[in-house]
Amino acid sequence: MGLYPRQFYRYFLSILLKLDRVPAVVSSGERISRFIFYQRHIKGGEIRAAAFLPSRTSEDTSVYRTDGCSEKKVWLLGNLFVERLRRDGRTVLARGDVISGTVFGQDLKIISTPRPHPRHAVICNWPDDKPQQLIKAMALALKATLHLNQ
Amino acid sequence: MSIRLAIAGSGQTFSWPEIGLSDESKHIRARLLKILAEVRQPISFSWRETLKDELDEIVRECSEAGWDGYDAEPVSVESVTVAQQLIDALPEHITVPNVVPEPSGEVGLEWRNGAQKYFSLTVSGTELVYAGIFGGFCKRYGEERFFGALPTAVLQILSQYFTEA
Numbered sequence: 529m530g531l532y533p534r535q536f537y538r539y540f541l542s543i544l545l546k547l548d549r550v551p552a553v554v555s556s557g558e559r560i561s562r563f564i565f566y567q568r569h570i571k572g573g574e575i576r577a578a579a580f581l582p583s584r585t586s587e588d589t590s591v592y593r594t595d596g597c598s599e600k601k602v603w604l605l606g607n608l609f610v611e612r613l614r615r616d617g618r619t620v621l622a623r624g625d626v627i628s629g630t631v632f633g634q635d636l637k638i639i640s641t642p643r644p645h646p647r648h649a650v651i652c653n654w655p656d657d658k659p660q661q662l663i664k665a666m667a668l669a670l671k672a673t674l675h676l677n678q
Numbered sequence: 679m680s681i682r683l684a685i686a687g688s689g690q691t692f693s694w695p696e697i698g699l700s701d702e703s704k705h706i707r708a709r710l711l712k713i714l715a716e717v718r719q720p721i722s723f724s725w726r727e728t729l730k731d732e733l734d735e736i737v738r739e740c741s742e743a744g745w746d747g748y749d750a751e752p753v754s755v756e757s758v759t760v761a762q763q764l765i766d767a768l769p770e771h772i773t774v775p776n777v778v779p780e781p782s783g784e785v786g787l788e789w790r791n792g793a794q795k796y797f798s799l800t801v802s803g804t805e806l807v808y809a810g811i812f813g814g815f816c817k818r819y820g821e822e823r824f825f826g827a828l829p830t831a832v833l834q835i836l837s838q839y840f841t842e843a
Contacts, residue, residue, distance in 0.1 A: 565747025568736070568778055574790060577798060578780045583749045590748060610747070618747050658802055659819035662809035666796050670811065 542608045545601075548646050550593055554638040556629040558595040560649070562672070563606040564622045575624040575672045577665035580651070588650035591638070594625070597647075603677060609645040624672035634664040725774045729765050732777045733758050733785065740779045751783035760801035760824070761785040767828050773840045775799075789840040797835060808832050812839060 554560075562580060564570055569579040582589050590610075594602045606620040631638055637653040654661050698707060739745060740753040761777070764787060768775075775787040778798075786800035797810035806824035808831070811817050822829045828836075 563747065566739075566745065566779075568739075568776075569746070571776060571778075572790075576776070576778050576788065577796070578746075578778050578786065581781050584751060584782050585749050614744070614747065616742075616744065618744075620747070657821075658800070658805075658807045659809045659821055662798055662800070662807065663811065663817055663819050666798065666809060666811050670793060670796055 538608065538612075541604065545604065545608065546645060550640070550647055552640050554593060554628050554640060554649060556627075556632055558593055558628040558638075560626050560628050560631060560638060560651075561592045561594040561602060561606075562589065562624045562626070563592070563610045563620045564624060565611075565618045565620060567621060570622045570674060570676075573674060575622075575669045575674050577662060577669040579624055580665040580668045580672075581661060582651070582654045586650070587654060588639075588652040589654075591649050591651055592645070593638075593640070593647045593649050599675075605645060605647060606677070609648065613644060620677050622674055622676045624669070624674055626668055626672040630668060630671045634667050636664060726765055726768075729774070729777055729787075730762055733761055733765075736777060736779050736785060740783075745779075746781055748781065750779075750781040753779050753783050753785060757784045757801075761787070763826050764799060764801055764806075764824075767826060769828075769833060769836060771842055772836045773842050775840075789836070791839060795839050797840065799832065806832070808835070810835055810839075 564575070564579050566579075569576045580589055592602070592605050592609075594605065597605070602623070603620070606623060611618070611620050628638055631651055635653065636651050638649050638651055640649045642648060654664070698704060736753055737755070737758055740750070743752050744750060745752065768787075773789060773791075775789050778786050778788050780786055780800065782802070784800050784802055786798050788799075789795075789797045794813035795811070798808065800807045801824050804823060805821045806829065807821050809817075809819035818831070818835060820831065822831070
């Protein structure tokens with residue numbers, strides 16, 4: 529496929545994927561996926577807590593609500609709505625899947641933020657205290673399942 | 679004439695000309711001496727050096743904002759310096775930790791023992807931040823001033839859960 533047909537195909541796919549609709553409120557049994565770009569965060573086949581720690585600027589953790597999505601669709605979300613929005617060419621190496629109930633169990637919230645995609649959400653309500661943040665991120669990392677982007 | 683040199687305990691011997699004047703000979707001699715020095719290092723010293731080499735790699739990998747694919751802050755030289763102090767402060771008998779950069783730009787040391795035991799140490803400014811999950815509902819976390827030595831609470835956790843067999 530040439531350059532323009534490929535770009536058009538991706539554009540068409542992203543439009544198609546944006547037609548996706550999910551409930552505004554995240555329920556407790558939903559699968560939540562965190563896309564991982566940095567290899568040391570999945571070293572030894574284990575997801576590190578750092579992969580779930582919130583950003584200092586936004587104070588939340590960007591995730592996708594991937595319940596009911598096929599594997600292909602999940603990676604497409606990562607590719608088109610996470611990876612492609614970056615300008616540094618970094619690629620999604622893996623993702624960590626966790627059930628929303630596990631997140632709620634840590635007194636964290638998952639808020640739907642449907643940009644850039646209706647399935648986008650953020651894990652928020654992180655404590656300001658660094659040790660408590662770490663404990664919660666560790667609990668998520670221990671419960672998360674690692675999926676490599678092959 | 680040549681010198682034969684046996685490395686203690688390894689069963690290996692090295693030999694090189696006693697008087698080598700060529701550049702190649704000097705180069706080989708220097709390389710052999712370096713190898714000997716490395717082989718003679720205690721094992722504990724080696725893992726500390728390996729971790730410090732990893733820190734150097736992390737500085738290269740995480741020198742720009744967004745290194746984690748999101749908006750992580752760059753790992754600073756100060757963070758690496760305190761992480762090196764932390765490595766130096768670790769006791770001898772523990773399992774070797776993983777070095778993990780965090781989105782805050784700080785560098786943590788982590789120990790993981792299966793799906794139940796997980797412990798992390800990070801120096802944040804002048805504070806030593808520690809957090810651990812040890813199976814079930816057993817969690818321990820806190821913050822203490824870091825002056826180059828590990829507090830008793832941290833030493834107890836490492837000795838209890840992450841001791842080299």
